[in-house]
Amino acid sequence: MTRYRDITVNGLWKNNPALVQLLGLCPLLGVSNSTVNALGLALASAVVLICSNTAVSLVRGVVNTAVRLPAFVMIIAALTTCIELLMQAFTYELYQILGIFIPLITTNCVILGRADGFAAKHDPARAAYDGLMMGIGFGLVLVLIGAARELLGTGALFANMHLLFGPIANDWQLTLIADYKGFLLAILPPGAFIVLGLLIAGKNRIDQALAERAKAAAPEAPAQSRRVRVTGVIE
Amino acid sequence: MALPRITSPHATGSNRTQQVMLQVLLATLPGIFALTWLFGAGTLFNLLWASLCALGFEAALLAARKRPVQFFLKDCSALLTAVLLALALPPYSPWWLTLVACGFAIGFGKQLYGGLGQNPFNPAMLGYVVVLISFPLEMTSWPAPHSIGLVEGLGHILGIASLPDGWVQATALDALKINKSLTINELHATSPAFGYLGGAGSEAVNLAFLAGGLYLLHKRLFSWHAPVGMLAALFVMSLLFWNGSGSDSNGSPLFHLLTGATMLGAFFIVTDPVSGATSNRGRLIFGAGVGILAYVIRAWGGYPDGVAFAVLLMNLAAPTIDYYTRPRTYGHRKPTNGFKVGD
Numbered sequence: 001m002t003r004y005r006d007i008t009v010n011g012l013w014k015n016n017p018a019l020v021q022l023l024g025l026c027p028l029l030g031v032s033n034s035t036v037n038a039l040g041l042a043l044a045s046a047v048v049l050i051c052s053n054t055a056v057s058l059v060r061g062v063v064n065t066a067v068r069l070p071a072f073v074m075i076i077a078a079l080t081t082c083i084e085l086l087m088q089a090f091t092y093e094l095y096q097i098l099g100i101f102i103p104l105i106t107t108n109c110v111i112l113g114r115a116d117g118f119a120a121k122h123d124p125a126r127a128a129y130d131g132l133m134m135g136i137g138f139g140l141v142l143v144l145i146g147a148a149r150e151l152l153g154t155g156a157l158f159a160n161m162h163l164l165f166g167p168i169a170n171d172w173q174l175t176l177i178a179d180y181k182g183f184l185l186a187i188l189p190p191g192a193f194i195v196l197g198l199l200i201a202g203k204n205r206i207d208q209a210l211a212e213r214a215k216a217a218a219p220e221a222p223a224q225s226r227r228v229r230v231t232g233v234i235e
Numbered sequence: 236m237a238l239p240r241i242t243s244p245h246a247t248g249s250n251r252t253q254q255v256m257l258q259v260l261l262a263t264l265p266g267i268f269a270l271t272w273l274f275g276a277g278t279l280f281n282l283l284w285a286s287l288c289a290l291g292f293e294a295a296l297l298a299a300r301k302r303p304v305q306f307f308l309k310d311c312s313a314l315l316t317a318v319l320l321a322l323a324l325p326p327y328s329p330w331w332l333t334l335v336a337c338g339f340a341i342g343f344g345k346q347l348y349g350g351l352g353q354n355p356f357n358p359a360m361l362g363y364v365v366v367l368i369s370f371p372l373e374m375t376s377w378p379a380p381h382s383i384g385l386v387e388g389l390g391h392i393l394g395i396a397s398l399p400d401g402w403v404q405a406t407a408l409d410a411l412k413i414n415k416s417l418t419i420n421e422l423h424a425t426s427p428a429f430g431y432l433g434g435a436g437s438e439a440v441n442l443a444f445l446a447g448g449l450y451l452l453h454k455r456l457f458s459w460h461a462p463v464g465m466l467a468a469l470f471v472m473s474l475l476f477w478n479g480s481g482s483d484s485n486g487s488p489l490f491h492l493l494t495g496a497t498m499l500g501a502f503f504i505v506t507d508p509v510s511g512a513t514s515n516r517g518r519l520i521f522g523a524g525v526g527i528l529a530y531v532i533r534a535w536g537g538y539p540d541g542v543a544f545a546v547l548l549m550n551l552a553a554p555t556i557d558y559y560t561r562p563r564t565y566g567h568r569k570p571t572n573g574f575k576v577g578d
Contacts, residue, residue: 184368184369
């Protein structure tokens, strides 16, 4: 049985959907041009992911293996439609900005991947928890890219947060660099690819450093435990 | 016994990277002179600052990648990238514009791919396109010939003083693109952007780069295939789509050859041995592709000049071109690429 701790580590770091599995790149690159867009889509994706994982886990015993993928997609599409209607009702402006990317949550490979790869084999509690962790892992990267692109592109952070949080967020915008010229490339699609590439490189570098440290900290193999060589001279 | 690894003792080493780069740098001198003569010392400031930035980035990234810094700095490839970039940027570009362009050219265009010889794109053109897309206002501020003094220009570079209105003038390609009502003759008579055949100023600059390029060709630093391919394709395209000299004119073939980045591109950019095609036939195709794309962007695209975009697009196509133009090796049959029908 998969431990909750492993699910957490997998979702947030070791098997992060955006940085390691490289799934769901279309919304990841498409809407990460500002923090508010990224956060909006991250929340929507995470909710769909948690609900779909739970639902798929609940029906896993009744769905025939041969038709499981269409069945899962139907579940995901239904949940996505719910989210879409909710966003249309409560965050209408954000709904208009995100546009096609909300219905496209249905086709987000992270969600179908987790439904088939995890939820269909685990109990509802673990499936829901996996959905939460994968959703957070995906969302964190999405928001990080969004914030980096917004900062590089406009010199400010958290602009237009009222689209998501209502009037209390009207003055959340932080202008970090006054009199900034605006670096258009960061807002345009190439910026998304470059920032994502740098994030992946950064993660790999950290993993490498951690592995080196673990190797240095590991105790030396005892002197007598040499592997027997089957060819050549036996030492 | 350790044998010294020397090949071809009769070769005197004139084809070392450093020698080649220095020759190319030497060949840019006529162009530098023409630009300085026409547009003031801005080009020289660009050159100085871009060289400093590029060498700084190169050294920092080499150190970060744990490569020998001195060895790679001495091959002058970063310096050449900086010089080509500085010549492409508008004179008196603000200091941060040049810094960003050099950072992208050296960092993202070259070192991230593995340094000299590994870059799929021409670093100078990559840096140029990045700033062209990101800072359209600054990148279209090309000064009018003989318009800026030394001190006010320096103030503009440092961002501490603004220049008097009217120092910027549309280039000939700009003027031709936005022109809706005037015939070519009227444009030549009224717009200060037009010279005798090409753009005012840019025709002399192009001729100067042509001279430098011919010197390099004479020195056999590159074969004639890529530049001839590009210039011929540009000429043929502009001849085919030359719709007279009315107000909807696309410009005459000579105008296109002597305006914008044509000659700089033909002799200093498409001849890049790393990011271009390898075989002679491949180079011909590569150059022709650049020429055709540059004309397409000039005539129907959103930007007045398209050489940089054309070069980057053809850089992408270079491996495919190489694949289909592999020369026959002596003693072997011609390689068959892809599917072969029959046989």
